[in-house]
Amino acid sequence: MLFISPTCNGPGKEKVEMSTEVIFFIASLTAPEEIGATPQSMLWLLPLAAAVAVVYKATKLPKITAGSFLKETAALFGSIVLFVAVTALVLNAVAWLISG
Amino acid sequence: MTARTRENQILLLTFVALLSWFVPGAGYFWLKEKRRAIIVFATIAITFWLGIYIGSVGVIDPVAAKSWYAAQIINSPMVALLGRVAAGGNYPVYGKPHEIGQIYTSVSGLLNLLCIVNAVYLAHVQWAWQRKG
DSSP: OOOOOSEEOOTTSOOEEOOHHHHHHHHHTSSOOOOOSSGGGGGGHHHHHHHHHHHHHHHHOSSOOHHHHHHHHHHHHHHHHHHHHHHHHHHHHHHHHHHO | OOHHHHHHHHHHHHHHHHHHHHSTTHHHHHTTOHHHHHHHHHHHHHHHHHHHHHHOGGGOOTTTOHHHHHHHTTSOTTHHHHHHHHTTSOSOOOHHHHHHHHHHHHHHHHHHHHHHHHHHHHHHHHHHHHHHO
């Protein structure tokens, strides 16, 4: 088990204290968040789609300026979300047709 | 093209690829594409750490989830250190947090792969321009 001491006071070293915020932050990385299998959990798609849009446009644009970058990224983000929504609707309709 | 210049080009491209792998965006930074470097670094780091925050360090599993781990390690070789911490199975994670955490950390790795390939291509183009001019 990883153990992170809040204070480190080794021989010949000056005392280093970790702030409570840092300890809480590191601790939060060792236990998962509580996310249920609910329709709302699908919203976790949005930050991921934003990351994909940002990185893709950062590699594609020949010159990056704030205005054009934001516009292009927003357009790609919107088209990803729209495509996912349409696919979900089609799959839902197919499932509804099959299951009666 | 002489054998020596060809060798130099391969060395340069390998260096850029390794730099981009060690620190996402560092390859762009070295190629003087600072805005691109900052955007790539910030986005990949945020996506990766958000995945770790959601699913805990347990989502990096080099033993039971090898294919996910292969995508995760493209983020940076430092992921191997997290893999060693989590390898003992001390951070169990199941269900949605596991799924979402794995997807976030793996997708950020694949995005870094895209950036590595793009940085290598950019280095090749810059090198060709310098040779011409």
